[in-house]
Amino acid sequence: MxxxxxxxxxxxxxxxxxxxDLDDVEENIDRMMKRFLRFSNVAVRPHQKTAKSPAFARMILERGAKGICVAKLSEAEVFVRDGIDDILITTEIAGELKLARLMALLKHAPNLKIVVDNRMVVNELQKAIQAAGYRGTLIILIDYNVGQDRTGVETEEDVLSLAKSISECSFLELIGIQGYEGHLQHLDSSTREARCRQAMEKLVSAANALRGNGFDISVVTTGGTGTAEICASVDGITEVQPGSFIFMDVAYRNATAxxxxxxxxxxxxxxxxxxxxxxxxxxxxxxxxxxxxxxxxxxxxxxxxxxxxxxxxxxxxxxxxxxxxxxxxxxxxxxxxxxxxxxxxxxxxxxxxxxxxxxxxxxxxxxx
Ligand SMILES: Cc1ncc(COP(=O)(O)O)c(C=O)c1O
Known part of the structure; x- marks a missing residue:
């Protein structure tokens, strides 16, 4: 049989x-890259929480991705060891042990980017960098809740207030905002599109509010396999983070036909x-x-x-x-x-x- x-x-x-099947993987990467080539202002930063493998990450980078996302510090360590350094860690980092681990990694990956949604962590990051004697700055994105109700600050006011705290920390460099709509990925296509557009409106509005208040925001990052194309079509989105597209599964096959x-x-x-x-x-x-x-x-x-x-x-x-x-x-x-x-x-x-x-x-x- x-x-x-x-x-x-x-x-x-x-x-x-x-x-x-490598043919299928290559086809998936090519399809994904082709989809986003249409959007000249949108970079692709595929999420590696799916494949967890530098070999597959390299295939994507060789085909034009700007960098990668990972979910956790320990994942980032694996990819940095493999020589990949343009990495965004999309999950919040908190607590003494994680901060120490981050400081050690930063020395090998100055291009590392992290997300924050908490003022206390911002202050602890500043102190940790100072204590570590690190000479550069740590690149920061504010995590914003666009409806998933997981992490991320809640309101535009909270975004601005957190940005102000970051700007007071000489070792932190705020470059952007992340808002991930994970709750929408598997909805039927018309509901997904309508709700994703609402979420993106919220995200772009916060990015513009930051700019209006003098912050230099160059990255507005979002999107998974089910939504990235919708996100990319919204003015003001600069980067998408699909992950599962590389292998797919039954849930995504059913949702994205x-x-x-x-x-x-x-x-x-x-x-x-x-x-x-x-x-x-x-x-x-x-x-x-x-x-x-x-x-x-x-x-x-x-x-x-x-x-x-x-x-x-x-x-x-x-x-x-x-x-x-x-x-x-x-x-x-x-x-x-x-x-x-x-x-x-x-x-x-x-x-x-x-x-x-x-x-x-x-x-x-x-x-x-
Ligand atoms: C922050 C973030 N971005 C992107 C993704 C990628 O989503 P997907 O694997 O559904 O394409 C995930 C997945 O959980 C995520 O948590």
Whole structure:
């Protein structure tokens, strides 16, 4: 049973196995870059919280991306070690340990950018840089809540007041504002577009208010795979941060209908066949994340997959028999790519029927 390409090339590797098709990845990067070329004032800074791999980040940078985003300091450390230095960390940094880690990293990556949404952290950053004897300035963006109700200051007044605090810190350089609308990524397309435009209006208005108050704001950054194109079409947005487009998943395939190819699948083995209509595979919640629903068997819409514990998964057929025997291999599309990739050590990279290599997921486990 071979319901996926590249099967022969992967026979020597045991499962569960993440398999990435390089043709599909290249096509996705090309499609993404082409989409944003239309917007001459918008740079692309793809988020690397998805692939967690300098090898894939380099492919994107070589195709014209301005820089990258990461979610966490420990992820940034991996990419800096690999020689990539134009990095925006999109999650707030707080607490003594993280600040110390940031100071150590800054010495190797003076182009590093971080987001802040808190005056106390601004003051602590200033003191930490002074204490570290760092000679440059730390590049700062204000994180603004454009509706996700996660991080970010709440009002335009708060943005201006935080900007004033930053401007009083000689070691901090305010260059921009970030407003991420993660809550809109998977909505139906017309609702997504309408609500994204509202969110972008809020973001651009705050950027303009900053400029009106004398702040030199050159970066207005936002957008994920589901919204980046809408964001880019709004006057005043200067940068987009899509991440999942590189591999895609079931949730994004359903939301963005054909925008990108599903380039990553999980290959599993049938380890038990207790009945005609049920096959048990070696992939449960330790191999496939379930925070956005269940994975889907590739090319078998008549089958369903459900996790049956940490190590097991069950395939069932709505229409009758599952025509698999023990030892067969089955491929599945993950429902949510970021949280699935983070469970594995390697991508098994293929092109046509050739195995290219096992590429480490170098920032796997880097959640600090
Ligand atoms: C701040 C920020 N920007 C961009 C992204 C990329 O979004 P996606 O992977 O949905 O394209 C994320 C994802 O969580 C994010 O948190």
């Amino acid at each position: 071979t319901n996926y390409k590249n099967v022969e090339a992967l026979r020597e590797f045991d499962t569960p196995l993440l398999v990435v 054909g925008a990108y190819r599903n380039a990553l699948k999980l290959v599993s083995t049938v380890i038990s066949k207790p009945s005609k209509n049920r096959a048990v595979i070696d992939a449960g919640t330790k191999s496939l994340s379930i925070d956005m629903g269940n994975a889907e068997p590739c090319e078998r819409p008549d089958w369903t997959y459900r996790p049956a514990g940490d190590e097991h998964g069950v395939l069932e057929s709505a229409t009758g028999e599952i025509d698999l025997v023990v030892g067969d291999r089955v491929a599945l599309w993950p429902s949510h790519i970021d949280t699935t990739v983070a469970l594995h050590d390697y991508f098994h990279v293929v092109r046509d029927n050739a195995f290219i290599g096992a590429w480490p997921i170098a920032a796997r486990g880097k959640v600090q």
